[in-house]
Amino acid sequence: MELTSEGIMREFVRKRGDSNVFQAVEPTDFQLKEGLVTVLAGHSGSGKSTLLHMLAGLLVPTAGVVKAGDVSLYELDDEERSAFRNRHIGIIPQGQTALRSLTTFENVMLPYRLSDAKSKEREAVSAARAESLLERMGIADLKDVMPSEMSGGEIRRMAIARALLLEPEILLADEPTADLDPENTAVVLSLLREAARGGTSVLIVTHDADAAACADRMFQMDRGRLTETAAR
Ligand SMILES: Nc1ncnc2c1ncn2[C@@H]1O[C@H](COP(=O)(O)OP(=O)(O)O)[C@@H](O)[C@H]1O
Numbered sequence: 001m002e003l004t005s006e007g008i009m010r011e012f013v014r015k016r017g018d019s020n021v022f023q024a025v026e027p028t029d030f031q032l033k034e035g036l037v038t039v040l041a042g043h044s045g046s047g048k049s050t051l052l053h054m055l056a057g058l059l060v061p062t063a064g065v066v067k068a069g070d071v072s073l074y075e076l077d078d079e080e081r082s083a084f085r086n087r088h089i090g091i092i093p094q095g096q097t098a099l100r101s102l103t104t105f106e107n108v109m110l111p112y113r114l115s116d117a118k119s120k121e122r123e124a125v126s127a128a129r130a131e132s133l134l135e136r137m138g139i140a141d142l143k144d145v146m147p148s149e150m151s152g153g154e155i156r157r158m159a160i161a162r163a164l165l166l167e168p169e170i171l172l173a174d175e176p177t178a179d180l181d182p183e184n185t186a187v188v189l190s191l192l193r194e195a196a197r198g199g200t201s202v203l204i205v206t207h208d209a210d211a212a213a214c215a216d217r218m219f220q221m222d223r224g225r226l227t228e229t230a231a232r
């Protein structure tokens with residue numbers, strides 16, 4: 001599924017400083033294409049996460065349109081948008097987003113729990129996939145452990161497994177390898193590349209040179225302005 005934006009921009013109000021309203025993301029046309037890994041780089045504070053959140057259906061743009069396939073995300077109401085996102089868009093957020101009261105396995109199974117297509121059969125398929133993702137991520141032995149007993153890197157790998165659970169057609173990853181060692185970075189990047197090979201539209205926001213090396217398309221964000229740069 002292709003993800004496109006037309007003229008999306010986002011203003012924020014700054015509590016301090018001389019000008020109160022500033023554009024974190026300037027009006028942006030963007031296409032995230034099926035089957036490709038698109039990498040977005042840029043300095044901290046340049047607007048990468050803001051753009052990703054708008055593309056993900058998590059942050060209402062000040063202006064502009066985001067379309068996933070034929071669906072205009074911000075024309076849906078909140079509930080419809082959440083359901084659509086859960087079904088079609090895998091998000092690997094920048095921060096830590098473990099639900100503290102759930103085990104690793106339960107955290108990874110969340111997208112299935114939240115989906116409106118539940119059945120014994122689907123549950124079994126999701127559980128098997130959850131187990132195999134935890135295995136790939138090297139955290140299978142932490143299946144029944146609570147996030148409070150896990151390291152930052154382990155929680156991040158859990159969040160990645162969760163985002164991949166329902167094999168979303170669109171995958172948006174915000175600095176997915178930021179706190180991982182080289183070995184786990186390689187695992188994560190190969191999973192993301194594999195998803196793209198299977199037809200998923202993949203966006204990776206990163207500073208990581210290894211991630212940039214697997215990009216089919218490269219973009220740069222500079223103070224809210226997006227430009228395409230040469231890949232590889
Ligand atoms: N909710 C918010 N309110 C006000 N300013 C924000 C908010 N979110 C982000 N910003 C500001 O917008 C700019 C871009 O932030 P962000 O998209 O997180 O950058 P990046 O992900 O590239 O580091 C930064 O200057 C940041 O301080």
Ligand SMILES: [Mg+2]
Pocket residue numbers: 048049050094174
């Ligand atoms: Mg960011």
